[in-house]
Amino acid sequence: AMWGLLLAMGVPTALPSSKAGLLVANSEKLPRCLVVVDRHNHKSGGTTIRDIYAHQQAAGRCLYWGYGPALPSWEKLMELLSDPLLGSSPLRLCLELHFRVPYYAESVPKLAAIRDRALSAGTCRVVLMTRVREPLAYYLSFWRWAIMGRQLTDRECREKHALGKHAGARVLPETACPDRLHGSSFVEWAASVPNLQSRLLLDAGAATCIEEPSRRNPPPLRLNGPKQSCAAQAANFGAEQQKELFKILDLHDIVGSVEAFDEHLLVLQKLTEWRTADLAYVHNTPCYHHLPPQFKGIALPDSHPLVCPNRTQCAELIQKIAPIDGAVWRRYGLPFRAKVARELGGESVLDTRLAEFKRQRVALAALAQGLANASAEAERLPRGQLQNVASPQRYYPELRVRMSQRSYCRPGKVALAKGQLAERAVATIPPTGDTFCMPVPPKLIQLMQANYARQRPMTHHLPIVELHSQPPSSVRGFARWAQRAGNAQLVRAAGLPSVPPACEASDLIPVDERGRC
Numbered sequence: 444a445m446w447g448l449l450l451a452m453g454v455p456t457a458l459p460s461s462k463a464g465l466l467v468a469n470s471e472k473l474p475r476c477l478v479v480v481d482r483h484n485h486k487s488g489g490t491t492i493r494d495i496y497a498h499q500q501a502a503g504r505c506l507y508w509g510y511g512p513a514l515p516s517w518e519k520l521m522e523l524l525s526d527p528l529l530g531s532s533p534l535r536l537c538l539e540l541h542f543r544v545p546y547y548a549e550s551v552p553k554l555a556a557i558r559d560r561a562l563s564a565g566t567c568r569v570v571l572m573t574r575v576r577e578p579l580a581y582y583l584s585f586w587r588w589a590i591m592g593r594q595l596t597d598r599e600c601r602e603k604h605a606l607g608k609h610a611g612a613r614v615l616p617e618t619a620c621p622d623r624l625h626g627s628s629f630v631e632w633a634a635s636v637p638n639l640q641s642r643l644l645l646d647a648g649a650a651t652c653i654e655e656p657s658r659r660n661p662p663p664l665r666l667n668g669p670k671q672s673c674a675a676q677a678a679n680f681g682a683e684q685q686k687e688l689f690k691i692l693d694l695h696d697i698v699g700s701v702e703a704f705d706e707h708l709l710v711l712q713k714l715t716e717w718r719t720a721d722l723a724y725v726h727n728t729p730c731y732h733h734l735p736p737q738f739k740g741i742a743l744p745d746s747h748p749l750v751c752p753n754r755t756q757c758a759e760l761i762q763k764i765a766p767i768d769g770a771v772w773r774r775y776g777l778p779f780r781a782k783v784a785r786e787l788g789g790e791s792v793l794d795t796r797l798a799e800f801k802r803q804r805v806a807l808a809a810l811a812q813g814l815a816n817a818s819a820e821a822e823r824l825p826r827g828q829l830q831n832v833a834s835p836q837r838y839y840p841e842l843r844v845r846m847s848q849r850s851y852c853r854p855g856k857v858a859l860a861k862g863q864l865a866e867r868a869v870a871t872i873p874p875t876g877d878t879f880c881m882p883v884p885p886k887l888i889q890l891m892q893a894n895y896a897r898q899r900p901m902t903h904h905l906p907i908v909e910l911h912s913q914p915p916s917s918v919r920g921f922a923r924w925a926q927r928a929g930n931a932q933l934v935r936a937a938g939l940p941s942v943p944p945a946c947e948a949s950d951l952i953p954v955d956e957r958g959r960c
Contacts, residue, residue, distance in 0.1 A: 468502045468503035468504045468881065471504075471718070472716065473504060473535065473716060474535070474567075474568050474715070474716060475530065475533050475534075475567075476529065476530035476533065476534045476535070476561070476566060476567035476568065477505065477534070477535045477536070477567070477568050477570075477715060478524065478534070478535075478536045478538065478567065478568070478569045478570070479505065479536070479537045479538065479570045479572070479711075479715060480538045480540065480554060480569070480570065480571050480572070481496075481537075481538065481539050481540065481572050481573065482540050482547065482571075482572070482573035482644070482695075483539050483540060483541040483573075484573060484574070484640070484643055484644045484647070485585060485588075485643055485650060486576070486581060486584040486585050486588060487573070487574045487575065487576055487581075487701055488574050488701050488704055489539070489541060489574075490727050491704070491724050491726070491727060492539070493507075493509060493539060494724055494725070494727070494840040495708075495721075495722055495724055495840070496509070496537040496539065497840040497841055498721060498840045498841060498843065498844060499537060499717065499721065500537070500841075500852055500880075500908065501840075501841035501844035501845065501851045501852050501853065502721070502844045502848070502851070502852070503851075503852050503880050503881045504535060504717065504721070504881070505535040505536060505537040505881070506535060506536050506537065506881060506883050506887075506908065507537045507539070508536065508537070508538050508539070508891060509539040509541070510539060510541045510542060510543075511539070511540045511541055511542065511543055511544040511647075512891075512894050513894055513897050513898055514545075514546060514666070515894075515897065516890055516891075516893060516894035516897065517544075517546055517550070518546075519890055520887075520890060521550065521553060521554075523884070523886055523887060523890065524554075524557050524569075525553075525557055529557070529561055529566055529567050530561060530564075530566030530567035531566070532882070532884055533882030533883075534567070534882070534883060534884060534887070535881060535882070535883070536883070536887070540647075541647065542647050542648075542650065543647065543648065544647050545646070545647075545648055545663070545664065545665050545666050545668075546666055547646075547647065548645060548646065548665065548687065548691060549665070549666070551571065551691045551694050551695075552691075552694060554569065554571055554694075555571065555694040557569055558570075558571065558696075568714065568715070570696050570697070570711070570714045570715065571694065571695040571696050571697070572695055572696060572697035572698070572699065572707070572711065573644070573692070573695055573697070573698055573699075574698070574699045574700055574701055574704070574707060575640065575644070575698060575699075575700055575701075575771055575772060575775050575776045576640065576700065576701040576702070576772075576776065577700075577701075577702060577772055577776060578640060578761045578762070578765050578768040578769055578772055579754075579757060579758050579761045580701070580702075581639065581640045581768070582629075582633050582636075582639055582640075582761055582765070583629065583745065583750070583751065584729075585639060586629050586632060586633065586750075587729065587731055587742045587743070588729055588730075588731060588732065589653075589654050589732055589733075590625050590626075590629075590632050590654075591629075591731060591734070591742070591743060592731055592732050592733030592734035592735075592738070593625050593732075593733045594625055594626065594627055594628065594632070594749070595734060595735055595738055596733055596734070596735050597620055597623060597625075597627070598627065599735050600620035601620050604620065624656045624657050625656070627749075628748075628749045628750070629749060629750045629751055629757075630751070630756075630757065630760060633757075633760060633761065633764060634760060634764055635656075636653060636677070636764070637677055637680070637764050637765060638677075638680055638764075638765045638766070638767045638768050639653065639765060639768065640765070640768045640771065641680070641684070641685070641688055641765070641767040641768050641771055642676070642677070642680050642684075644688065644771075645684060645687065645688045645691070646664040646665065648661075648662060648663075648664045649664060649676060652673035652676050652677070655673075656673050657673075658673060661673055661676070664676065680767070681767075684767070685767045685770060685771075688767075688771065689771075689774065692771075692774075692775060696714060697710050697711060697714075698775040698779070699779055700775070700776040700779045700780075702776065703779050703780045703783070705797055705800055705801065705804075706779065706780055706783040706793070706797065707779070707783070708722045708800070709722075709783065709787060709793075709796055709797070709800065710783055710786065710787075713786070713787070719796070719799070719800055719803070720803055720938055722800075723800070723803040723804050723806075723807045724804065724807070724840075725804075725807055725808050725811045725838060726808065728740075729742070780793075803937075803938070806933070806936035806937045806938075807843075807937050809933050809936065809937070810838065810933045810934065810936070810937040810939070811837075811838035813930060813933050814837050814838045814842075814924070815837050815838065817924055818837045841853070843937070843938070843939060845913045845917075846913070846918070846921055846939055846940075847938075847939050847940060849912065850910050850911060850912050851910075851911060851913070852880035852881065852908050852909070852910060852911070853908065853909060853911045854906055854907075854908055855906070855907045855908065855909035855911070856904040856905070856906060856907065857904060857905045857906075857907055858903065858904050859902075859903055859904060859905065868896070868905065869889055869892050869893045869896055869905065880908050880909065880910050881908075888907075891906075892905045892906065892907075922941070925939075925941040926941055
């Protein structure tokens with residue numbers, strides 16, 4: 444969610460020679476021009492890809508632009524990418540198209556044409572990717588994320604009202620209880636939402652009606668498209684839309700599956716030349732919306748009466764209500780792993796690479812858990828005792844870069860004059876400076892800043908990405924924790940130094956008798 448707020452991040456055009464050795468990306472062999480476009484459909488691993496993007500940006504490997512540019516900015520970005528001179532200057536960009544991207548369907552053929560032209564000319568690599576999911580698993584995941592809390596809140600409200608416990612009810616009176624348009628169980632809700640995954644993948648705006656079925660006058664799904672009621676959106680999704688979706692997905696370089704998530708990352712690694720270790724990730728704990736307080740952070744198991752006590756019946760229901768989802772899964776999801784095995788040299792080669800990648804993921808997860816435990820322990824201590832304990836920050840995607848390099852790239856801000864509207868200031872912000880992180884054309888900097896200003900017209904700053912050093916207190920806290928018995932092994936397994944390079948800086952105070960940070 445934090446990265447979704449940083450929709451635009453302008454970066455400088457070159458890295459000063461005096462700082463060229465500070466980022467690990469500058470010592471790696473990377474494509475001169477690389478554009479990775481991820482279509483992030485709900486509940487399909489997109490948040491994990493966003494974390495991987497954040498890690499790559501911190502290391503200076505690519506600039507992250509998330510959620511989806513506003514239409515005017517997207518049109519100008521397409522013009523920039525369509526320039527015959529694309530690749531004549533360095534460019535590494537990671538795009539996420541998530542929500543409110545009504546231009547997606549008509550843009551994919553254009554992006555594919557840009558990719559093919561650049562590939563033929565040898566000027567730039569453009570990678571288009573997305574993921575699909577087994578239909579029943581997709582419905583269950585979406586229900587837990589967006590619908591389960593609404594149903595539980597409605598049930599609690601009505602039960603308390605029936606018992607006359609008005610003072611304890613969360614929503615009163617009964618007429619103010621959440622409506623039952625979402626049903627009262629998973630099965631009841633799923634039966635009313637046909638082809639959930641396909642509709643969201645083709646038109647992200649369909650989420651409006653799926654999450655708010657009582658919504659009157661929902662926005663059009665496409666640019667210049669007709670307005671349709673929520674019922675019409677569901678009823679009009681049929682064979683023609685399936686054909687269009689297949690055509691669009693066939694143009695992608697990677698249509699992976701959530702069930703073979705690691706395999707799809709290995710294909711991405713082959714196309715981008717990113718190191719496999721830098722694609723390791725920590726599983727995100729889903730945030731379940733609208734839950735009553737006593738259910739916070741809890742997901743009802745499949746066997747619960749409100750969910751799917753008879754899985755066979757649930758599978759039959761989804762097969763009936765979502766035939767296009769099933770067709771998508773059979774065309775792209777089921778054969779994906781075998782396709783990856785053929786591309787990477789066979790099943791044995793794939794199994795070996797997956798085992799190594801899993802080892803790196805498990806090590807990173809163990810490190811994240813260890814940091815979480817240490818942070819939770821420190822939070823329970825009085826403030827005056829914190830300087831005597833190891834209190835590193837919790838794990839976050841950029842931590843590996845921050846603790847293994849002297850400097851890293853981080854989102855920053857350029858302040859605007861008081862009362863000055865950001866739209867009028869974009870053209871005046873110079874796309875140059877002395878804290879450049881990675882090479883990006885000046886036009887892209889101003890385009891991303893203009894997009895940010897357009898979406899936040901009263902903002903008092905514009906975003907940039909700047910070269911930064913980890914605060915000494917954070918470095919010392921991590922170093923203390925990393926040198927404790929047991930923790931050092933976690934740090935080494937995750938590929939991090941037990942004594943961060945930043946500890947060698949002269950402005951840090953040693954914390955032990957041997958002068959280590």
